[in-house]
Amino acid sequence: xxxxxxxxxxxxxxxxxxxxxxxxxxxxxxxxxxxxxxxxxxxxxxxxxxxxxxxxxxxxxxxxxxxxxxxxxxxxxxxxxxxxxxxxxxxxxxxxxxxxxxxxxxxxxxxxxxxxx
Amino acid sequence: xxxxxxxxxxxxxxxxxxxxxxxxxxxxxxxxxxxxxxxxxxxxxxxxxxxxxxxxxxxxxxxxxxxxxxxxxxxxxxxxxxxxxxxxxxxxxxxxxxxxxxxxxxxxxxxxx
Numbered sequence: 094x095x096x097x098x099x100x101x102x103x104x105x106x107x108x109x110x111x112x113x114x115x116x117x118x119x120x121x122x123x124x125x126x127x128x129x130x131x132x133x134x135x136x137x138x139x140x141x142x143x144x145x146x147x148x149x150x151x152x153x154x155x156x157x158x159x160x161x162x163x164x165x166x167x168x169x170x171x172x173x174x175x176x177x178x179x180x181x182x183x184x185x186x187x188x189x190x191x192x193x194x195x196x197x198x199x200x201x202x203x204x205x206x207x208x209x210x
Numbered sequence: 211x212x213x214x215x216x217x218x219x220x221x222x223x224x225x226x227x228x229x230x231x232x233x234x235x236x237x238x239x240x241x242x243x244x245x246x247x248x249x250x251x252x253x254x255x256x257x258x259x260x261x262x263x264x265x266x267x268x269x270x271x272x273x274x275x276x277x278x279x280x281x282x283x284x285x286x287x288x289x290x291x292x293x294x295x296x297x298x299x300x301x302x303x304x305x306x307x308x309x310x311x312x313x314x315x316x317x318x319x320x321x322x323x
Contacts, residue, residue: 136317138302188312196242196266197266198243198255
């Protein structure tokens, strides 16, 4: 079974600053995917970034980047030049690539990010 | 193209009733999965359908069921509603497996009174 842990219930950052959200996971599989989703007050889950476990290179999407440490089973999200619109709940999630776990995302508990002007 | 569409967005039901929620995936997506989100339990996987077949199921009682139609639209049903079923129900779709990006709908808010 997979588990995903986000140890920071809440984080805050000043506008234009950088913040890092932590995530650790556990799986015995070698082929899996990791995600960060953003859930604003509207509750729509929005994909922020996706990492394929077999890729060594860390994924980046504009101001968002990850630090993927496969051996340590760590997957942190760095948000650079934070904006007010980044304020939301952020979820770390994992998904196996195949087998009997098709389409099953395992989520962490979430981190509430507050952005101060 | 249109995103994942869930209906209804909000509904209130009475204990003991049943409810059906609908999800239309992104065009071309054949995998549809459902999640329950509550303050206490967080996000929990309910089940996943692909080509009208349930491929995976979470740890929920048999009162929770679902199905998928030939056009990939999916419905989930909760029978004999309990107060604890009050939650945001999220539907997600992807092309096939976790190899593809998983997109979410806006959710259906269910309140059981």
